[in-house]
Amino acid sequence: MENRTCPKCSGEMDEGTVSISEGVKYISNRQAGMLKAVTPARRARVCLNCGYMELYLDVAELKKKIQK
Numbered sequence: 804m805e806n807r808t809c810p811k812c813s814g815e816m817d818e819g820t821v822s823i824s825e826g827v828k829y830i831s832n833r834q835a836g837m838l839k840a841v842t843p844a845r846r847a848r849v850c851l852n853c854g855y856m857e858l859y860l861d862v863a864e865l866k867k868k869i870q871k
């Protein structure tokens with residue numbers, strides 16, 4: 804979370820979280836089989852100038868799901 808500047812417009816980025824129960828969830832195309840367990844985005848940043856949003860998930864959690 805080193806860059807605090809918006810990659811689109813160089814505006815100020817505000818950092819927060821996303822709802823785990825209703826928030827954005829990610830499913831990798833590399834996840835095999837019928838078990839398409841979602842990985843929730845747990846951290847987010849939003850540009851206070853243009854509204855651009857970045858989402859971050861737990862990569863350790865995702866990697867467990869895409870391991871063969």
Ligand SMILES: [Zn+2]
Binds near residue numbers: 813850851852
């Ligand atoms: Zn921006």
